[in-house]
Amino acid sequence: MVKENKDTEGKILEAARKVFTRKGMGGARMQEIADEAGINKAMLHYYFRSKERLYEAIFQEVLRNFFPSLIGILNKTSEFKDKVADIVELYTEEFKDNTYIPIFLINEIHQNPARLDAIGSKVGLIHDTAFFKEYMEKVQSGEFLPLSPMHLMVNILALTIFPILANPILFKIFETNPDGKKQFWEERKILVPQLIMETIINKQK
Amino acid sequence: MVKENKDTEGKILEAARKVFTRKGMGGARMQEIADEAGINKAMLHYYFRSKERLYEAIFQEVLRNFFPSLIGILNKTSEFKDKVADIVELYTEEFKDNTYIPIFLINEIHQNPARLDAIGSKVGLIHDTAFFKEYMEKVQSGEFLPLSPMHLMVNILALTIFPILANPILFKIFETNPDGKKQFWEERKILVPQLIMETIINKQK
């Protein structure tokens, strides 16, 4: 009785992710998703009832996909500075040419903050990572300055993700050619970890 | 023959700015703009021909409004560090509770980068500000480290604007109550200028 629906459902999800992340909830068209998936528009409703539900599925998937890799790095056993470098490397490489994912998240959460409720506990575990434990220890021992974990994390993410979000404006203002862009991202990968470390290492000691 | 159309046109622009900056080009509805302005929908077309043209007027206005205050600060005669502090103060105060403006710009430019073409020369003059002249001089004299102006500016804007863009997620992850939020923004105003200065001052000298 069960036909291989995994295939169709999978194709829908893939197409929906592509269209929703580029156009957002409001800008996406059900017909475009159907075309992208190579199926009839009615199938979208057959599998997901409504645009809202299909969107919700994608939004949660994207959201849940954005943090695990971060948490993965934060739990590595490598040097503190290397973990920072890994974060910058990861997000820069993943999104410097895929700006739609971070913009999608920022924008859609702004449009409807209630959507965040669904993740709840999932993200709280950032505090419990090796990264933050090591950090707090080194603050205790006086090796690191007592900057709050929130500011530290915001600084890392800001310096990494902001240039991705704002890249069209930045490259316009600071007239940047293709080679210049490539160089800019490489410089960031070195500069940001350096900068972060400089701001937390206690030179007194 | 000329009636006081300034009033109606002004009301339309004001309403359009409010709706467009919150909903974006795709999400805004002409009817909602008309309601907001308290006029008939046909008037929108009478004064601006199409949604596209009305939007274009607003987009350019918002864009042109975003930078002048920045350039104003960059040209002040105050201490270098104070100028950085002024930038952080300005954007934080202006947008910490008005997140839609920066999100609108980021998102709409991402949706249609060609819109940026219209500003062209206007923004190029960032290089010619007192801020950058002073910066380059102090790099020459060895007082400042030779960080590229682009990275410097990106760092300042990133540390200032990113937490505004991402504020719903950040306050969710780092469970923050209203008092905590207030404190967070105040801490940023102090922390960011400090951080920026630390990264450019040449301690060798």
Add this chain to the structure above:
DNA sequence: TTTTGTATTAACCAAATGGTTAAATTAAAT
């Protein structure tokens, strides 16, 4: 006061869009 051109409105239109339905196809179970 009449004329003239502008400003404003209500009613309307065509296209787009999310969603539905009834019929047809397909695959498995009996």
Add this chain to the structure above:
DNA sequence: ATTTAATTTAACCATTTGGTTAATACAAAA
């Protein structure tokens, strides 16, 4: 082979939406 249930499609529907139009109100010029 027949029944049964899931899958897929084409045609259709109601609503929304940007945009138009024809008629009206209005202020200034003659």
